[in-house]
Amino acid sequence: MTTSITLRPARFSLPRLGLPKLVWALAATQFVGRAGGVVRSFLVLYLTQAQHLSPATAGTVVAALGVGDIGSQLLGGWLGDRIGRRNTMLVGFVGAAVALALLGSADSVPEIWAAAVAVGLTVELHRPAGSAAVADLPAQQRIRAFGLLYWAANLGFSVATVAAGVLAQYGYGLLFWINVVASLVAALIVWRQVPETRPAGSVRMRQKxxxxxxxxxxxxAMMAVHVGYFTLFLQTFTTLPLLMTADGLGPATYGAVLALNGIAVVALQPVAVRLLSGRSGSVVSAVSMLLVGAGAALGALSHGTAAFAGSVLIWTLGQIGIAVRFGDTFADLAPAELRGGYMGLASTTWSVGAVLGPLTGTALLDLAGPAVLGSACAIGGIALFFARKALS
Structure with a gap:
């Protein structure tokens, strides 16, 4: 008697790290959205070179986009609790495609301002809704899930920073179309792969x-601490190039030093998730804030490429630690029916810090000099350490 053995072809599957397909689909949207998000990095150059606006007017357009960005965090969280996480992400990605097309075709300053606000309102609308979808997962999966999303977004950002500089040589219009297509591809991923996760009956709870x-x-209190943290962290991106220029280092060196940030995040984030997921969230966050303060202070007092690179690596370690525990910190605070709103408010702390950080850092550097800026960063890191520990 002959025994027949049927060989089935091996099925390819991603190493899911114990995470559902939902998380991998969200990570794909993060990567695609960030990798194709090439307009924002070159917006000032587009406005001044292609649209022939003055630097001051271009600055008001960027500010208009930032105002819309703050609103998108709140709106995205609110919509996530009302019309669902999936629907909100679809509205955000499709809306961003439309808004980007309008911005790329706008000619008058009022039209450009209006389109910039629309881009700000839509391009980040998906983020709090996606965070709420992850917050809907069992608690033991959240840290790995949030870590994967952060890693995918940074990998996409690294791709965008390299690609945008090359593609811009062929015209700024190409950047807009790439960004539009990326938003539509992300919407397609959501439509085909992301299920709704909003808890049943959450709308009927009617809590405001x-x-x-x-x-x-x-x-x-947690929001206040994180606004302080992001104010400290995000000022580095505006003061670092000024400090390096004053030290006689050129744009190419600045770009190479800043690239260490993206490389370190992509390389170390998966390791950090494994090492830090079982540790106290308050301790991880507090130490991370202290590291950011120390790295920023070192950067303010540095001389030479190696010293500046070392400062970037130190505050990048703190940045990674915050990213590992940021999402689950606020998810644990949120009532089930208000997770979208809570995650939207959490994301707003970044947006507020993005406004306050550059203003505060450049003002201290201009009015008081690097030594005072460095002292303020060190003191800020220590204060945030104790404040975050007090919230454990």
Whole structure:
């Protein structure tokens, strides 16, 4: 008797790290959106060179986009709780494609301003909704899931920074179309691969976000600490090039030093998730804030390429630590029916810091000099360390 053995072809599958397909689909949208997000990095050059606007006017357009960005975090969280996480992400990606097309075709300054606000309102709309979808997962999966999303976004950003400089040589219009296509591809991934995760009956609970948050003193305190952290962290991206220029180092050296940030995040983030996921979130966050303060202080006092590179690596380690525990920190605070709103408010702390950080850092550097800036960064890191520890 002959025994027949049927060989089935091996099925390819991603190493899911114990995560559902939902998380991998969200990571794909993060990568595609960031890798194709080439317009923002070159927006000032487009406005001044292609549209012939003055630097001051171009700055107001960038500010208009930033105002829209703050609104998108709140709107994205609110919509995620009302119309669902999946629908909000679809609205965001499709809306961003339309807004980017309008910005690329706008000619008058009022049209450009309006389109910039629209881009700000839509291009980040998916983020709090996606974070809420991850927050809907079991608690033991959240840290790995948030870590994967952050890693995918940074990998995409690294691709975008390299590609945009090359593609811009062929005209800024190409950048807009690439960004539009990337947003539509991300929307397609959401449509085909991302299920709805909003808890059943959450709309019927009828809780209003603002009254709940105003009664949640821990949430308010956590937001305040993270606004302080992002203010400290994000000022480095505006003061670092000024400090390096004053030290006689050119744009190419600055680009190479800053590239260490992206390389370190992509290389170390997966390792950090494994090492830090079982540790106290308050300790990880507090130490990370201290590292960012120390790295920023060292950067303010540095001389020479090696010293500046060392400062970037130090605050990058802190950045990675915050990223590992940021999402689950706020997810643990959120009521199930208000996770979208809570994650939107959490994301807003970054947006507010992105406004306050550059203003504060450049003002200190201009008015008081590098030594005072460095001292302020060190003191800020120590204060944030103790404040975050107090919230454990």
């Amino acid at each position: 976000l603002l009254p709940v948050v105003l009664r949640d003193r821990r949430m308010i």
